[in-house]
Structure formats: structure tokens, C-alpha cells
Amino acid sequence: MIDFRKLRPALALALALGFGAVHAAAAQGQAGQPWMDRSRPSGERAALALAAMTQAEKLSLVFGFASGDQLGQISDSVINAEARRKALASVVPGSAGWIPGVPRLGIPDQFQTDASLGVRNPRMDGHTALPSSLATAASFDPKLTFAGGAMIGREARLSGFNIMLAGGVNLVREPRNGRNFEYAGEDPLLAASVSAGLVNGIQSNGIVSTMKHFAINSQETGRTVLSAQIAEGAARDSDYLAFELVQDWARPGSVMCSYNRINDVYACENDRLLNQALKQDWGFKGYVMSDWGAVHSTVQAANAGLDQQSGFPFDKQAYFGTLLERAVEDGSVPQARLDDMVRRILWALLDKGAVDNPVAKGTIDWDAHARVTLKAAQDSMVLLKNTENLLPLRGARSIALIGGHADRGVLAGGGSSLVMPRGGNAVPGLKPEHWPGPVVYYPSSPLKALQSALPRARVAYDPGTDPVAAAALAAKCDVAIVFVTQWTGEAFDVSLALEGQQDALVEAVARANPRTLVVVESGGAILMPWLPRVGAVLQAWYPGTQGGQAIADILTGAVNPSGRLPITFPASMEQLVRPRLDGVGLKDGEGFTVRYTEGAAVGYKWYDQKGLTPLFPFGYGLSYSRFTSGKLRIEDRPAGLTATVQARNTGARKGATVVQLYASAKAGGWEAPKRLVAFQKVWLEPGESRDVTLTIDPRLLSVWDPSTGRRRVTEGDYLFSLGDSAQSLTETVSHPLADRKL
Numbered sequence: 192m193i194d195f196r197k198l199r200p201a202l203a204l205a206l207a208l209g210f211g212a213v214h215a216a217a218a219q220g221q222a223g224q225p226w227m228d229r230s231r232p233s234g235e236r237a238a239l240a241l242a243a244m245t246q247a248e249k250l251s252l253v254f255g256f257a258s259g260d261q262l263g264q265i266s267d268s269v270i271n272a273e274a275r276r277k278a279l280a281s282v283v284p285g286s287a288g289w290i291p292g293v294p295r296l297g298i299p300d301q302f303q304t305d306a307s308l309g310v311r312n313p314r315m316d317g318h319t320a321l322p323s324s325l326a327t328a329a330s331f332d333p334k335l336t337f338a339g340g341a342m343i344g345r346e347a348r349l350s351g352f353n354i355m356l357a358g359g360v361n362l363v364r365e366p367r368n369g370r371n372f373e374y375a376g377e378d379p380l381l382a383a384s385v386s387a388g389l390v391n392g393i394q395s396n397g398i399v400s401t402m403k404h405f406a407i408n409s410q411e412t413g414r415t416v417l418s419a420q421i422a423e424g425a426a427r428d429s430d431y432l433a434f435e436l437v438q439d440w441a442r443p444g445s446v447m448c449s450y451n452r453i454n455d456v457y458a459c460e461n462d463r464l465l466n467q468a469l470k471q472d473w474g475f476k477g478y479v480m481s482d483w484g485a486v487h488s489t490v491q492a493a494n495a496g497l498d499q500q501s502g503f504p505f506d507k508q509a510y511f512g513t514l515l516e517r518a519v520e521d522g523s524v525p526q527a528r529l530d531d532m533v534r535r536i537l538w539a540l541l542d543k544g545a546v547d548n549p550v551a552k553g554t555i556d557w558d559a560h561a562r563v564t565l566k567a568a569q570d571s572m573v574l575l576k577n578t579e580n581l582l583p584l585r586g587a588r589s590i591a592l593i594g595g596h597a598d599r600g601v602l603a604g605g606g607s608s609l610v611m612p613r614g615g616n617a618v619p620g621l622k623p624e625h626w627p628g629p630v631v632y633y634p635s636s637p638l639k640a641l642q643s644a645l646p647r648a649r650v651a652y653d654p655g656t657d658p659v660a661a662a663a664l665a666a667k668c669d670v671a672i673v674f675v676t677q678w679t680g681e682a683f684d685v686s687l688a689l690e691g692q693q694d695a696l697v698e699a700v701a702r703a704n705p706r707t708l709v710v711v712e713s714g715g716a717i718l719m720p721w722l723p724r725v726g727a728v729l730q731a732w733y734p735g736t737q738g739g740q741a742i743a744d745i746l747t748g749a750v751n752p753s754g755r756l757p758i759t760f761p762a763s764m765e766q767l768v769r770p771r772l773d774g775v776g777l778k779d780g781e782g783f784t785v786r787y788t789e790g791a792a793v794g795y796k797w798y799d800q801k802g803l804t805p806l807f808p809f810g811y812g813l814s815y816s817r818f819t820s821g822k823l824r825i826e827d828r829p830a831g832l833t834a835t836v837q838a839r840n841t842g843a844r845k846g847a848t849v850v851q852l853y854a855s856a857k858a859g860g861w862e863a864p865k866r867l868v869a870f871q872k873v874w875l876e877p878g879e880s881r882d883v884t885l886t887i888d889p890r891l892l893s894v895w896d897p898s899t900g901r902r903r904v905t906e907g908d909y910l911f912s913l914g915d916s917a918q919s920l921t922e923t924v925s926h927p928l929a930d931r932k933l
């Protein structure tokens with residue numbers, strides 16, 4: 192088994208070689224190349240290009256290289272020496288990977304970059320980072336995630352990348368998962384809506400985006416060896432549903448299969464997952480690429496639906512190298528299967544525009560991109576508590592800013608999605624400095640942003656390392672703001688308790704000054720033992736490269752907070768489905784099973800089913816305005832089932848409400864009492880009211896039936912409720928639904 196912690200820093204020492212020449216060849220569509228005819232459908236073009244390819248060219252398209260210097264160490268018996276030489280000369284140093292193109296046919300090289308938050312490349316000069324995906328899910332706004340995707344996709348294109356390894360849409364099943372910040376929350380509808388926005392935005396640049404990590408890659412502990420045990424129907428109604436909806440709404444060119452096993456079979460060689468669910472049932476036309484090091488076989492993987500092996504030498508063997516060539520020769524992998532792999536890759540490159548508009552390095556409008564990520568951060572922050580209108584800060588003459596390196600910047604998550612910022616790490620030297628580190632703070636200082644927004648106030652900073660000193664400063668100020676941080680990342684899971692003495696720091700400061708508020712920079716949910724003793728809490732997530740400014744904008748009221756929680760915050764560890772994380776304490780490489788006995792009852796559905804009261808529920812968030820809603824109407828219209836309601840801003844400032852519609856099956860039969868079936872974010876001027884119409888996708892009212900392999904809406908009465916959160920429903924109407932097979 193590859194030790195990923197050791198491998199990653201080595202990859203970072205990638206080769207300093209250029210890659211410009213290949214683009215020109217790719218750009219040339221020569222005469223007699225009918226697949227370059229843009230007026231033909233992508234499927235036809237892919238078939239025509241395939242027919243013109245040699246077997247060697249086909250095999251080269253299904254085998255990807257990592258960008259590390261291990262490439263130089265691979266022996267000639269593993270991969271062809273010429274291919275390796277070309278890889279060394281072509282791969283973009285510091286990027287995720289590279290696959291050779293077929294220049295004579297106008298098929299470009301595939302230049303792969305991570306990930307959902309922006310272009311990751313520690314060897315380049317820095318890029319714009321969006322807030323974490325969990326943060327932008329909190330915006331409840333697919334238009335916002337589209338804008339973010341369009342921006343990072345543009346940076347990818349202008350940095351020479353045509354494949355973006357983005358679209359993390361695994362449901363947040365395990366609140367301790369170190370990668371939750373790369374995902375879009377616990378609800379399939381919300382996760383799919385915002386992820387589809389992101390993928391559509393990225394692909395609007397004429398490049399390919401993935402969605403990932405398919406599937407049930409719900410924790411990082413033991414991710415390469417664990418088997419996620421889950422009933423197929425439960426998966427189809429939860430995690431798979433999120434992927435199914437993104438496929439439907441964004442048509443990603445590629446899907447990345449995950450490290451783990453599902454019901455004992457590795458995801459990247461799982462016929463039920465890849466051939467049956469993804470390709471057959473959902474009609475996915477693109478290609479399945481493996482996660483880096485997630486392939487374990489040649490024949491089984493190829494025949495189960497894997498189309499491209501990624502990032503060699505992350506895998507133990509070049510399964511889709513000479514081994515695949517031989518398997519096709521001896522017929523254990525049919526030639527038609529190899530052709531299908533290649534046709535799918537060609538389809539994605541042609542359909543998304545990567546052939547017709549080859550990528551090339553160009554100038555990035557950093558200021559415009561900063562505005563995009565600033566807006567994303569502003570609209571993603573969630574105001575969790577605000578007693579006596581402590582916020583927005585008004586009239587405070589002295590403010591103590593404490594902890595969290597808030598004088599210098601804002602925290603980012605670690606691992607393969609970490610975007611290095613322009614201007615460098617604001618707090619270098621924190622541990623770990625290597626994979627999955629470094630720990631990076633983006634140079635957007637909340638302190639400086641507050642000082643410039645409040646020129647008449649004295650804003651003093653204390654690092655928070657000594658709670659007594661911090662409390663002394665807080666006691667002298669009108670308001671105290673404590674920044675707490677939780678660093679999470681790839682390849683490890685976390686505790687929900689804050690590290691070090693941060694809880695004690697908040698308690699000490701709150702004792703010294705009753706007007707204390709807390710800003711949380713975290714990958715996901717945290718426990719807040721001090722909650723009753725602080726006046727306000729702002730959940731800022733990992734807010735991206737303009738995060739410090741966005742925090743100041745919310746605290747001062749320049750921007751009205753409008754985020755809603757995309758996950759449940761538990762009140763205690765005992766409320767979790769698995770109070771103890773599986774796999775902890777096992778030897779490296781020792782396999783184990785995680786039994787997802789909650790099935791499709793993920794997140795708030797679990798809390799509903801068990802009658803648990805969380806610390807903060809899914810869908811919850813405060814505003815500086817107040818909103819009311821009029822009567823709810825449910826109607827069967829030609830376009831489908833719709834809900835109409837009037838939303839009104841009764842507050843004194845512009846703000847946004849998120850209309851949330853939940854449904855329950857009166858007769859039961861669902862995984863939990865209710866599901867989110869539609870939502871819409873609505874910005875309203877003071878006093879403004881607006882009719883909002885939501886269309887309900889019938890899949891959200893259905894249950895996947897294992898006996899037929901189809902979804903079914905069962906005839907009966909259903910309750911539709913408006914909610915301020917999953918735990919606070921305001922109005923309910925009953926509506927009958929007819930039996931329907933989907």
C-alpha cells in the first residue's frame with residue numbers, strides 16, 4: 192500500500208519543465224478530420240476520432256501520469272520508456288497529473304489540476320481560492336457557486352489546465368471527516384444543486400470538470416482499505432442521489448471513483464456503481480477516472496467500468512499500461528471495452544470544448560476574481576447567535592480581537608484541494624509543514640479589514656496564547672471578538688472539540704466581557720461548550736482568499752449575513768450515529784468495515800428520526816433583517832409539482848431569506864420523517880415581498896425500489912412544510928400524490 196503522507200511531499204518537488212508546445216499541435220484540426228467538425232454531435236465526433244486511432248494511441252489515452260519526480264524512477268518494464276520520457280517533459284510541475292494527447296488527430300494533452308476551491312499548484316505563483324465547498328453550500332445559492340466555478344475554471348484555463356478535479360459531492364455523513372470542507376453538506380438536494388452550479392461554472396470555460404469521490408468516501412481514516420457497508424436502496428436515496436442529480440444538472444465530463452470499497456468491492460472496480468448506476472441508469476456519457484492510487488486490478492476494473500487510470504505511480508502497478516494491453520490481446524478485456532473507454536474520454540474533451548478551444552496560458556484578472564470570491568464568502572457565512580443585537584458592531588469605540596491569527600489572515604483546509612494564495616502563506620511555519628499540510632492562512636487580515644471599516648474605533652489584537660492576557664485586554668474594551676480555528680484536511684479525520692486551549696480562551700474572555708462574540712473558522716461542525724456565555728457566533732468556515740474582508744463586512748453590517756447551515760451541528764458526540772470513529776487504532780493498511788446502518792437517514796434526517804435536538808440544525812441561520820412568509824400553496828402544474836409562497840422582508844435592511852420546503856410521507860416508508868424537497872434564496876429590499884415558486888423534483892419524493900431497480904412515488908397524502916430550518920417548521924399543507932414509477 193502506498194503511504195500517501197510520504198508520497199505527497201515528493202510530488203511537490205515536481206519537475207521544472209515547460210509544456211507549451213503541445214497546445215499548438217492540439218489546436219490544429221487538419222483537413223480530412225471529420226471529428227473536428229463542430230456542427231456534428233459530440234458522440235458522432237468521438238466515434239469518428241476513435242475510428243482513426245491506432246491501438247497504441249487508444250492505450251495512451253487511458254493511462255495517466257502524476258506530476259512527481261517518481262516518474263523518473265519507474266522502470267522500463269513497468270511503462271514504455273518513450274512514454275515516460277514524454278511524461279517527464281510534458282507534465283506541469285506541481286499539478287495533479289497529465290495524459291498524452293494525440294496531436295496528429297488534434298486531440299490535446301489532458302492537463303489535470305485540483306480541485307473545487309481553485310487551482311492548486313504549489314509550484315505556480317498563487318491563485319484565487321473560493322471559500323470551502325461546505326461554505327458555499329451554506330449560501331444555498333447555485334448561481335453563486337456557478338459564478339465561483341466560472342472563476343476558478345477560468346484560472347485553470349489561463350494556467351494551462353483543461354481538466355479540473357472538482358465537484359466534491361459526497362454527503363457529510365461523518366462530521367469528523369477531514370474532507371467535509373471539500374463537500375457540499377449533508378442533504379442530497381442542496382449538495383447536488385450547489386455542486387452542479389460549480390461544475391457548470393467550471394465547464395463554461397470549455398474545460399472538463401469531474402464530480403467526486405464516487406462513492407461513500409465518508410471518512411478519511413482508513414480510506415484506502417475500509418469497506419462502506421450500505422444497502423443499495425439507502426445509497427440510491429442519499430449519497431448516490433446527490434451524484435445522480437449533478438450528472439443530470441451539470442453533465443460533468445468525468446467522474447472520479449473513490450479509494451474505499453463499497454460492500455467489499457473497491458469503488459474503482461465496482462460494476463454496480465460504475466456500469467450499472469452511473470452509466471446504465473443515469474446515462475453518464477463521460478469517463479470514470481480513478482482517484483490517485485485507487486486502482487487494484489486490470490481486468491476487473493476495466494470490465495466494471497473504470498475508463499482511465501490516474502496519476503501513475505500512485506497505484507502499485509500500471510494496471511492500464513501494458514497489463515491492459517495484454518488483457519485486450521487475450522480477450523479478458525474486450526476490444527469493445529477499450530474502445531468504449533477511449534470514446535468516453537474523447538466525448539468529454541469534445542463535448543466540453545477542450546478540443547475546439549485548446550487551453551493556453553494567459554493573463555488573469557485578479558481583481559475581478561477577488562470580487563467573485565469575496566461575494567462567495569460574504570454570502571456563505573452563517574450567523575448562529577446574536578443576542579441583544581450585539582452584531583452588527585455599532586458605536587463600539589474599542590474592540591479586542593483575539594486569537595486565530597486574525598491579525599494576519601484566515602485559515603484554509605489541507606490536502607489536495609489547498610490553493611496556494613498570491614502573496615504566500617500569511618502564517619508560515621505551523622505544523623504540519625508537509626502533506627497534508629502545510630497549514631496555510633490566506634493573507635486577508637480580519638484585523639486590518641476591521642480597522643479600515645471602523646476608523647473611529649480602536650481595534651487591538653491579542654494572539655490568544657495566554658487566556659489571562661487576552662481576558663485583560665477584553666475587559667478594557669467595549670466588545671471582544673475571539674477567533675477560533677479548526678484545521679482539517681485530506682488523509683485524516685478530526686475531533687469536533689477545538690484544539691488546544693481555545694475553549695478555555697473563549698470562556699476566559701466571555702467572563703471578562705459579556706459583550707463577547709466568536710468567529711469560527713472550521714472545516715465543519717464543532718462543539719461549542721461556551722455557547723451560552725457568548726453574545727454572538729459567526730460561522731465563517733474556511734472563507735477563501737478574501738475571507739478577512741468578508742468577515743469584517745458581516746461584523747460591521749456592510750453585508751447582511753445570509754448563509755444557512757448545510758450540516759447539523761451536534762450538541763454532543765453521543766448524538767452521532769457512530770460516537771466512536773471506525774478504524775481508529777488499527778494498524779496502517781488493516782481493512783475494516785464501516786456499517787452505515789443509518790442508511791439514507793443522513794444528517795438532520797437522523798436527528799429527526801431519533802428525536803434528537805442538535806446544537807444548531809440544518810438550514811438554520813440568522814439575518815440582520817426579519818422575514819415572514821405568506822400562505823403555502825401546492826399545485827400540480829404541467830411542469831410538475833410546485834409550491835408557491837410569498838416571502839416578505841419586514842426588517843429595516845436588505846437581506847436574504849432561504850425558502851426551505853420539506854416533505855413528509857404520511858404513510859411513512861421514507862428513511863426519516865422528512866426531506867428537503869426544494870429551496871430558494873431570495874434577496875429582498877426592506878419591506879419588499881415577492882412570490883416565490885419552487886418546482887419539486889419527483890425523485891425527491893420517491894424511494895428506490897431494489898426489486899425493480901427503479902424509483903417509485905407511492906400513492907398517498909404528503910405533508911409539505913415551510914421551515915426556517917429542519918427543526919423549525921412554520922406552515923404545513925397536505926397534498927395527495929398519485930402512484931408513479933420514475
Ligand code: BGC
Binds near residue numbers: 287305356482483607
Ligand atoms: C484526492 C483527490 C485528488 C487527487 C489528485 C487524491 O489524493 O483524493 O481528490 O483529486 O489526489 O491530486
